[in-house]
Amino acid sequence: MSNTLFKGTAILTLGLFLSKILGVIYIIPFYSMVGEENIGLYQYAYIPYNLMLAVAISGAPLAFSKYVSKYNSLGDYQTGRRLLKSGLFAMIVTGFISFLFLYFFAEPLARVTIDADEEIYSVGDVTEAIQWVSFALIVVPFMSLLRGFFQGYNFMMPTASSQLIEQIVRIIFLLGGAFVVLNVMGGSPKLAIQVAVLSAFVGAIGGLVTLYYYWRKKKPEYDTLLETSTASYDVKLKDMYKEILVYAVPVVFLGVANPLFQFVDLLTFN
Numbered sequence: 001m002s003n004t005l006f007k008g009t010a011i012l013t014l015g016l017f018l019s020k021i022l023g024v025i026y027i028i029p030f031y032s033m034v035g036e037e038n039i040g041l042y043q044y045a046y047i048p049y050n051l052m053l054a055v056a057i058s059g060a061p062l063a064f065s066k067y068v069s070k071y072n073s074l075g076d077y078q079t080g081r082r083l084l085k086s087g088l089f090a091m092i093v094t095g096f097i098s099f100l101f102l103y104f105f106a107e108p109l110a111r112v113t114i115d116a117d118e119e120i121y122s123v124g125d126v127t128e129a130i131q132w133v134s135f136a137l138i139v140v141p142f143m144s145l146l147r148g149f150f151q152g153y154n155f156m157m158p159t160a161s162s163q164l165i166e167q168i169v170r171i172i173f174l175l176g177g178a179f180v181v182l183n184v185m186g187g188s189p190k191l192a193i194q195v196a197v198l199s200a201f202v203g204a205i206g207g208l209v210t211l212y213y214y215w216r217k218k219k220p221e222y223d224t225l226l227e228t229s230t231a232s233y234d235v236k237l238k239d240m241y242k243e244i245l246v247y248a249v250p251v252v253f254l255g256v257a258n259p260l261f262q263f264v265d266l267l268t269f270n
Contacts, residue, residue: 015160019167026171030196033178038189041121045129045197047266048102048109049136051259056098057141059248059255060091061148061159066247067240068152075230077222080152083240087145090241095141099134106130112267121190129194136200139208146211153222158214162207170203 031039064087068080102109110126143162150158177195181187 011156011160015163019163022164022167022171026175029175030178033175033182034189034192034196037120038193041125041129041190041193042196044110044113044121044126044266045133045193046200047259047262048106048130049133049197049200051256051263052098052102052134052137053140054255054259055252056094056137057091057144059251060141060144061151062251063244063247064145064148065151067244068149069154071235072152072225077225077229079235079240080149081222081226082235082237083244084145084149086237086240087149088142091141091145095138098141099137102134102137103131106134125190129197132194133197133200135198136204139201139204143204143208143211146208146215150211150214150218153218155214155218158211161214162210165210166203166207168203169206170199173202174199 030042034042064083067083071077071079107123107127109130110123113126114121114123143166147159147162150156174196177199178192181192181195182189
């Protein structure tokens with residue numbers, strides 16, 4: 001067990017490290033393409049998105065992995081699979097509600113972020129950028145639950161690989177989209193940034209495809225474990241989610257803290 005835990009932690013750490021390194025490097029060519037005076041629009045879109053994302057999913061992977069791991073260790077693989085089915089639906093609903101909230105409240109957020117007489121960006125510019133990035137909220141919560149499910153089986157490779165692929169796809173789309181807008185279409189830097197923030201959604205699709213690959217690969221093994229379950233605790237869905245909330249709420253507070261500080265800075269900086 002200790003070797004499995006050590007290996008899983010190492011894989012997650014390496015994947016997260018590579019993902020963060022790529023996240024630092026890409027900003028250099030992107031900054032050069034859109035210009036110093038326009039890069040702020042990118043932050044105006046991403047900070048509200050990160051806050052909304054933290055509220056929606058920050059505790060989900062850990063809570064689901066802990067829950068699945070608990071019942072797997074008791075020989076009850078059926079409870080984890082029931083949670084997966086209901087949880088995926090719950091994440092679809094949660095993600096869609098988060099998307100609708102951020103999309104339709106983009107203009108009020110833009111209005112409290114910048115002044116109406118702002119010379120560099122208009123309220124419309126900030127509104128559109130927030131709306132473009134909000135589409136990622138449809139996919140990311142769904143993806144986070146799948147990661148938690150795999151982690152519940154002490155299988156960390158899907159999480160690490162999907163994080164890395166998500167970042168690679170996001171950066172390729174971001175830089176490629178900005179380049180095409182600016183150098184092929186002759187568009188404005190503001191349009192390039194709107195296309196760039198959509199990269200969060202495209203990257204999430206890449207991560208989700210990666211997780212689906214691992215699901216197809218491991219499903220026969222998980223089905224075999226399901227058939228050989230030695231116990232079934234027949235936990236009600238209400239009790240499932242009550243226990244999930246107990247696991248998730250403390251993590252949500254931790255996950256929201258940094259995006260919330262950034263959001264307060266965003267609202268008060270100008």
